[in-house]
Structure formats: structure tokens, C-alpha cells
Amino acid sequence: MAALAPAVAAIRVAVRRALTGLAGDGPVLVACSGGADSLALAAATAFVAPRVGRPAGLVTVDHGLQDGSAERAAAVARWAEGAGFAPVEAVRVRVEGRPGGPEGAARDARYQALAAAAHRYAAAALLTAHTRDDQAETVLLALARGAGPRGLAGMPARRDLAGVPLLRPLLDVGRDQTRTACVVLGLAPWEDPHNVDPSYARARVRADVLPALVRALGPGVLDNLARTARLVAADTAVLDDLAAAALTDARMPDGGLAVPALAGLAPAVRTRVLHAWARELGASPAALSHRHVGALDALVTDWRGQGAVHLPGGFRVTRRDGQLVPG
Template sequence: MAALAPPVAAIRVAVRRALADLPPGGPVLVACSGGADSLALAAATAFVAPRTGRTAGLVTIDHGLQEGSAQRAAAVATWAREVGLAPVESVRVEVAGRPGGPEAAAREARYRALAEVAHRLGAAALLTGHTRDDQAETVLLALARGAGPRGLAGMPARRDLDGVPLLRPLLEVGREQTRTACAVLGLSPWEDPHNADPSYARARVRADLLPALVRALGPGVLDNLARTARLVAADNAVLDGLAAAALADVRHPDGGLAVRGLADLPAAVRGRVLHAWARELGAPPAALSHRHVTALDALVTGWRGQGAAHLPGGLRVLRRDGRLAAIVPR
């Protein structure tokens, strides 16, 4: 028997580990664009899932942004059925008219569609093909944008997507490994032209910045960036736990927050409390930024009788009678 190619083995091991943490239940669904990363993930899941007593299916999203996108989605779905994945669905989404730039709008449409399919099929989890290289790109973009610890934590290996676990089994697998795995398995990945379009910041990081860092610092820089994300994520988890407890302590019965209690908190915890409270009030997470939290914090630590802090979604927050109070638009 021929030895299993190391990249194929690494991806299968990563999938097995991800599935091991799931309780028994419905199918696991692979989100697959047809690119090398998600195609290698889908192939590994088709192999691993039945051997662990699970059903595995696939969902491919047609964003309708490129010529031939419907044919590409149909080809992915056909391949998935041929390798034994079931259920298999191809979903067309509308990107135009959604908030944010093209990348953000496509991402929002994609994840909304994935969550809807997962709920309808009773999926135990959704799997995406984000790799170590994607994680390194995410950390660099967050650093450049001054995103702070939340951004530097990168993409979590597991998060909740509208009540469905979203898993990223390949965050410790390199992009080159997924390409090699596809070649070994005889798969022909689709090359998304957006990934090479210099009008997108991530494409510039992928084509120019990461290769320059590797040349200057060696290939270990990719692992180091991904490791940084894991370390920061662990710190974030602790701080988020402290902030959740602090939010409960400073909450006023009328829904506001006690200023004195907020002022006594360490700045790192207080910022998280204010961020979490703003989200509770209905501020859209994607629009809620550092400057909004800073404006809230100024009502606590830099109070000079100033007016309301304005939050996304038309929300306003005032300081009165020793507490922060929200004015929610009707």
C-alpha cells in the first residue's frame, strides 16, 4: 500500500480532531467554494466523517459576482455528490444592497445563507476551509487597522453562527498543504480572481506583504503570526469573562450602568463592558468601533458635562444621575 501523502494526512487529522468535539446529531456541512482550501477540507471530511459515524454534506454559495459562478457552484455540488457527501446544496445569494464594501457584503450574505441551510438541515456544525495563511493575513490586517486585541486574536477555531457551531479545522494547516493535497487527490481547484485583485487589501497582503515577510524573516513567520492569534485569543477569553461579571455588577435596575462601578474597573475590562453593553442596546457589531467605545468611556472617566455619545444604529447614551442611560430610537 502506498504511503499517504503528508498533506492529505495532516488535513484528515485536523478534521478528525474537529469532529471529535461534537456531540452526536445531524450532519456536518462543509462550506466549499471550490478553491483549494475548502476542496481539500471537503475531500478530507468525506473520508473522515463516515469513519467516525457521522454524516457529512456540503454547501456551496454562488455570490453571482463573476461570470460562470452558477456553473462553478453546480460543478462543486456535482463533485460533492460523486464523493459521497450528502446532503448537498447550492445556494444563490444577493450581495448588492448590503452594507459595507464588496468583501463585507459578500461575507455577510454567505454566512447568513450558511446559517439558514444549517438550521434547515439540523446540522451539527459548519466547517470552513480557513488556513494558517488566512489567519496570518487576518492578524496583519488587524494590526495595520489598529484593531486591538479582538482583531489580533484573528479567527477562532470555533465560534457560534446563529446557534450553529462554525469550525475552522485547518487553522494550523498551510495553504500550500491544501494545494498539494488537491494535486495528490487529483482535484482541480477553482482560482478565485478576487484573490489576486489588488483593489482588495487582503489580496495585496497575500501577494506582496506575506511573501516579503517570509523572505525577510523566514517561513516560520506564518506559524508565529498564527500562534500570536491563539495566545491573544486565550487572553481575550479571560478578559471577556471578567467583563461579563463586571457588567452584571454595574448594571442598574433601569438598564443603565452605574458610573462609579465603571470608574473602578481596569481600563481593559471597562472597555469590554461598554462594548458588550452597546451591542446589547442594538448597536450593529460590524459598525461598532473603538471610537464609539472611547466616547462612552469619556462619559465615565472624562466627564465635563458633555452631551450624548452617539452609537451606530441611531443610539445615544447620556450620563445622568450617576449612571449611563441609553436613548433608543423608536
């Protein structure tokens, strides 16, 4: 018997680890665009899931942004049915008119569609094919945008999406491995032209920045960037836990926050408390920036009688009688 190709084995092992310990008996749904990463993930899931007693389905999302997108989605669905996936669904979404840039709008539409499909089929989890290279790109983009630790933490291997676990099994798998797996398995991935469109920042990072870093620092830079994300994510989780407890301690009966309790916190914890509280008040997470949180922090640490802080969504916060109060 021929030896299993290392790339195929690595992806199957990653999927098996991700599926271990999932609650419930519903299917796992693979999000598959037809690209090399998601085809390799889907093929591995089709192999692994039945062997761990888990049904596997597949969802492909048609954003309708390119000619022939509906036909490509249908082709992915036909392949999935032949590979033994059930359920299989091709979902068309509307991107136009959504807030944010084209990348953000498409991402929001895609995740909404995936979450809806997961609920329709009572899925135990959703699987997406983000790789180590995607993680490295995410860290670099976060650095370039001046993101804090939450941005540098990159993409988590597991997060909640509308009540469904969203799993990223391939964050330790390289893009070269997914392409090799497709060749070995005889899969013909679709090449998304958006991935090489220089009008997208991520495409420029992929085409120019990461190759330059690899040439200058060696191929280990990809693993190191991904490792940085894991380390920062672990630290961020601890700070988030401390901030959650501090927010509870600072709450006042009328809904405000006690300034003395906030003032005694370390800055990294206090700003997280203020960020979380602003979101509770209704400020949009996407629009809530470090400038808003900094202005709230100044009400605590640099009080000079300044006026209200205006938050995204029309919300206001003032300092009154030793409290930060909404309205």
C-alpha cells in the same frame, strides 16, 4: 501499500480532531467554493466523517459576481455527490445592495446562506477551510487597521453561527499543504480571480506583504502570526469573562450603569463592558467603533458635564445622577 502523503494525512488529522466530541447526530456541512483549500477540506471530511460515524454534506455558495459562477457551483455540487456527500446543495445569494464593501457584503451573504442550510438539515456543525495562511493575513490586516486584541485574535477555531457551531479545522494547516493534497488526490481546484485582484486589501497582503515577510524573516513567520492570534485569543477570552461579570455588577434597576462601579475597573475591562452594553442598547456591532466606546469611557473617567454620546443606530447615552443612562 503506498504511504499516505503527509499533506493529506495532516488535513485528515485536523478534520478528525474537529469532529471529535460534536453533539447530536446530524450531518456536518462543508462549505466548499471549489478552491484548493475547501476542496482539500471536503475530500478529508468525505474520508473522515463516515469513519467517526458522522454523515457529511456539502454546501457551495454562488455569489453571482462572476461570469460562469452558476456553472462552477453546479460542478462543485456534482463532484460532491460523486464523492458521497449527502445532502449537497448549491445556493445562489444576492450580494448587491448589502451594506459594507464588496468583501464584507459577500461574506455576510455567504454566512447567512450557510447558516440557513445548517438549520434546514439540522447540521451538527459547519466546516470552513480557513488555513494558517488566512489566519496570518487576518492578523496583519488587523494590525494595519489599528485593531485591538479582538481583531488580533484572528479567526477562532470554533464559534457560534446562528446557533450552529462553525468549525475551522485547518487553522494549523498551510495553504501549500492544501494545494499539495489536491495534486495528490487528483483534484482540480478553481482559482478565484478575486484572490489576486489588487483592489482587495487581502489579495495585496497575500501577493505582496506575506511573501515579503517570509523573505525577510523566514517561513516561520506564518506560524508565528497564527500563534500570536491563538495567544491573544486566550487572553481576550479571559478579559471578556471579567467584563461580563463586571457588566452584571454595574447594572442598575432602571437599565443604566453605575459610574462608581465602572470607574473602579481596569481600563481593558471597562471598555469591554461599555462596548457590550452599547451593543445591548442596539448599536450595530459593525458600526460601533473605538471612538464611540472612548466617548462612553470619557463619561466615566473624564466627566466635565459633556453632553450625550451618540451611538450608531440613533441611540444616545448620557450621564445623570451617577449613572450612564440610555436615551
